[in-house]
Amino acid sequence: MIEVRDLVKVFDTRGQVVRAVDNVSTNVAKGEVLVVLGPSGSGKSTFLRCLNGLEEFDSGSVSIDGLQLADPKTDINAYRREVGMVFQHFNLFPHMTVLENLCLAQKVVRKRGQKDSEAKAMALLEKVGIAQKAREYPSRLSGGQQQRVAIARALAMDPKVMLFDEPTSALDPEMVGEVLDVMKNLAVEGMTMVCVTHEMGFAREVADRVLFFDHGKLLEDASPTEFFNAPKDPRAQAFLRQVL
Amino acid sequence: MKQKKAQWPWHVLTVLVLVGLAGALYYATSLMSYEWRWNRVPQYFAYQAEETQRATDISTVSELVRQGGSAQVTLRNDAGDEQHLTVDENSLQFAQGDDVAEGDVVGVTRHWAAGPLLWGLWTTLWLSLVSGVLGLLIGLATGLCRLSSNPTLRDLSTIYVELVRGTPLLVQIFIFYFFIGTVMNLSREFAGIAALSLFTGAYVAEIIRSGVQSIARGQNEAARSLGLSAGQSMRHVVLPQAFKRVLPPLAGQFISLVKDTSLVSVIAITELLKSGREVITTSFSPFEILFCVAGLYLLINLPLSKIASRLERRLAQSD
Numbered sequence: 001m002i003e004v005r006d007l008v009k010v011f012d013t014r015g016q017v018v019r020a021v022d023n024v025s026t027n028v029a030k031g032e033v034l035v036v037l038g039p040s041g042s043g044k045s046t047f048l049r050c051l052n053g054l055e056e057f058d059s060g061s062v063s064i065d066g067l068q069l070a071d072p073k074t075d076i077n078a079y080r081r082e083v084g085m086v087f088q089h090f091n092l093f094p095h096m097t098v099l100e101n102l103c104l105a106q107k108v109v110r111k112r113g114q115k116d117s118e119a120k121a122m123a124l125l126e127k128v129g130i131a132q133k134a135r136e137y138p139s140r141l142s143g144g145q146q147q148r149v150a151i152a153r154a155l156a157m158d159p160k161v162m163l164f165d166e167p168t169s170a171l172d173p174e175m176v177g178e179v180l181d182v183m184k185n186l187a188v189e190g191m192t193m194v195c196v197t198h199e200m201g202f203a204r205e206v207a208d209r210v211l212f213f214d215h216g217k218l219l220e221d222a223s224p225t226e227f228f229n230a231p232k233d234p235r236a237q238a239f240l241r242q243v244l
Numbered sequence: 245m246k247q248k249k250a251q252w253p254w255h256v257l258t259v260l261v262l263v264g265l266a267g268a269l270y271y272a273t274s275l276m277s278y279e280w281r282w283n284r285v286p287q288y289f290a291y292q293a294e295e296t297q298r299a300t301d302i303s304t305v306s307e308l309v310r311q312g313g314s315a316q317v318t319l320r321n322d323a324g325d326e327q328h329l330t331v332d333e334n335s336l337q338f339a340q341g342d343d344v345a346e347g348d349v350v351g352v353t354r355h356w357a358a359g360p361l362l363w364g365l366w367t368t369l370w371l372s373l374v375s376g377v378l379g380l381l382i383g384l385a386t387g388l389c390r391l392s393s394n395p396t397l398r399d400l401s402t403i404y405v406e407l408v409r410g411t412p413l414l415v416q417i418f419i420f421y422f423f424i425g426t427v428m429n430l431s432r433e434f435a436g437i438a439a440l441s442l443f444t445g446a447y448v449a450e451i452i453r454s455g456v457q458s459i460a461r462g463q464n465e466a467a468r469s470l471g472l473s474a475g476q477s478m479r480h481v482v483l484p485q486a487f488k489r490v491l492p493p494l495a496g497q498f499i500s501l502v503k504d505t506s507l508v509s510v511i512a513i514t515e516l517l518k519s520g521r522e523v524i525t526t527s528f529s530p531f532e533i534l535f536c537v538a539g540l541y542l543l544i545n546l547p548l549s550k551i552a553s554r555l556e557r558r559l560a561q562s563d
Contacts, residue, residue: 054465081471091466095484104480105470150466157470 001192002028002051002161007060009046009216020046021057022216028161031190035203035224038213039239044196047213048165051194052083064161081109084154088166090146092138098125098149099134102156110157117156124152128182144175148182155186162186164195200243204228212236273531281529285536288523293357297329299344308340317350361533364519365540371437371515372502372544378441379501380494383448388478390453401449408446414507416443421511436508444501451497455490456482488559495552499545506541516540 009021020043028034036044049055051062053069053076062069067079093101102121106112112120125131128148130141138146147167154162164183168176180202187193187206197203203210203224210227212220212235219233228244231237273280299319306326307318315336319327331351338344358366389401408416417439425435459482467477509518520537524530 052469054469077468077471077473080469083469085466085469087462087466089462091460091462093463093466093481093485095488105467105472108476108480109471154470 001030001032001065002194003061003063004051005061007047007050007057007062009043009050009055009057019216021050023060024216024218025060026211026218026221028192028194030192032208033187033191033193033206034195034209034211035207036194036196036211036213037198037200037203037239042213043216044211044213045165046216048163048194048196051161051163052080052085054085077109081157082160084157084159084162086147086150086154086162086164086167088170090138090143090150090170092146092150092153094138097135097137098130098141101138101149102153105153106156120156121152124155125149127185128152129178142175143171144178147171147175147179151179151182151186161192161194164193164197166196166198168197168199198243200228212239214239278531280532281527282532284527284529285532288359288361288527288533288536290356290359290362292354294335294352294354296352297331297350299329299346299348299350300327301325302346303327303344305338305340305342305344308338314353315351319344319350360514360519360523361516361536361540364514364516364537365544367514367519368502368505368516368541369544371433371440371505371508371513372498375437375440375444375505376498376501378437379444379448379497382441382445384452386445386449387452387456390449391456405446405449408443409450413439413443413504414510417507417511432508432511432513436505436511436513440501440505440508443504444497447497447500448494451490451493452486455486458489459485488556491552491556491559495549499548502544502548503541 004024004026007021007024008019011018011020022043024047026034036048038044046055050057051064051069057070064079064082067082068074069076069079092098093104096104099118099121102124103114103117106117106120107114122131122134125134128151130145130148130152133141133145133149138149141149151162151167167183168179171179176199180199183193183195183202184206195202195207207224210220210222210224211218212227212231212233214235220227220231220236222232227236228240231240301319301321303319303321305317306320307316309316310333313333315331315333317329317331317336317338319329321327329350330353332354335351335354337349337351344350386401386404389397390405392398392401417436420430420435420439421432424430424438425432430438456478463481463485464477467481468474472480505515506517509515509521512518514522516537520533524533527533
């Protein structure tokens with residue numbers, strides 16, 4: 001489904017060169033749930049943002065379903081249609097109601113009619129348990145509700161892959177559960193997912209594979225049982241000692 | 245505990261200060277023996293225009309019907325041809341049976357006509373409106389060019405903005421009228437509007453640019469990640485939010501524009517200020533007229549800022 005080959009992303013801020021993603025290769029199979037772990041500044045978010053081209057990488061290749069991201073012939077907007085993304089800070093459009101947030105891209109990008117878009121939006125809002133807020137503006141919703149709307153907004157485009165960039169890090173603790181539940185249901189339904197997160201419980205329970213990053217390098221690529229019980233890399237061992 | 249103090253004594257003080265200032269002004273003008281003649285002012289807003297009605301041939305007043313302040317006069321010449329005239333009764337010059345020579349004034353009709361100050365106000369209004377709309381369009385395009393990834397667009401828009409903002413509007417108006425206007429054979433109104441809208445456009449461009457840049461990057465990223473193109477993201481997501489944010493400075497810019505139209509009086513466009521100065525030369529009441537001119541500018545601008553703040557409140561409903 002997703003193929004990443006020798007991915008390199010370098011940040012060069014006034015001569016200070018940081019290799020944020022350093023020669024990373026991996027595959028994600030259809031229906032697989034990948035959890036990306038690592039200390040802050042390890043490059044895991046940058047890696048995720050490279051997967052849908054929000055970050056332009058310096059070398060290597062990323063492809064989804066055979067569609068090459070870096071190929072100049074690839075229409076980046078057509079590519080992104082197939083890749084849903086959920087952000088740490090939700091990034092809902094504050095000037096639109098929840099329903100309009102879900103309908104905008106359906107209408108503008110997928111060229112669906114008003115009725116079809118709204119029907120799809122309502123079905124998804126029902127699914128994430130927030131249909132009663134469809135006519136509200138995002139500012140009237142709690143963080144957990146906003147993040148669930150953001151997930152529904154991404155799903156409205158019928159993506160093949162969902163990317164999650166620390167979806168629960170900006171939430172109050174009591175709201176983390178409702179968002180994780182939505183993500184678990186998605187995983188059960190067979191959605192292909194890549195999640196950058198600090199939720200170890202989620203990683204253990206839902207992930208098919210765990211990637212561990214530090215200083216831009218992919219240090220571990222293992223099943224959750226292997227990773228949590230017997231991490232091979234000393235930095236992964238140190239990381240787990242601190243967070244568990 | 246914080247004591248809530250009464251506000252009204254301070255408002256009374258405000259009124260006293262204003263009355264004191266007005267008194268001081270009156271005293272100052274009395275020292276220079278200025279005679280206030282406000283009664284002369286209304287005629288420059290609107291007056292009764294008189295239109296004289298003349299006989300077209302040597303004839304006799306054959307019929308005269310007085311009716312409610314006006315008189316219907318029928319003149320008949322030797323050949324039996326009739327001329328019908330309606331004049332104001334109190335201006336009637338002839339009685340029934342009188343002989344009338346060709347070209348004689350039979351009477352006048354009166355009707356209300358707008359005076360020079362109203363015409364000036366009208367000119368100022370449409371100058372502001374046209375330059376404002378053009379300025380907004382130029383500013384929007386330039387603002388987006390400033391943010392473009394294309395270096396040529398960025399350079400050109402930057403040069404335009406810096407040139408216009410770095411030189412006085414008065415100089416720009418002269419350049420447009422005397423130089424560009426002569427070369428391209430422009431009318432004075434065209435030159436004036438071009439100068440005003442290019443001037444406004446440069447400031448609007450900076451307002452739009454800062455507004456767009458103030459919208460969090462995540463908004464654009466969210467839109468792009470849903471598959472919207474850069475243009476679609478700008479149109480549906482970034483600009484609507486930016487517009488809400490730049491409304492107060494935009495309103496300020498348009499209020500400035502209304503006032504700046506007074507500068508085109510130097511290229512002999514008879515807008516409000518020039519009308520006022522023309523009236524002063526015939527009325528010999530400079531202070532009254534200048535106060536009226538200032539008042540008329542206020543009359544345009546106060547509702548403008550009122551509308552802007554109402555619009556701002558309506559757009560704030562999603563916050």
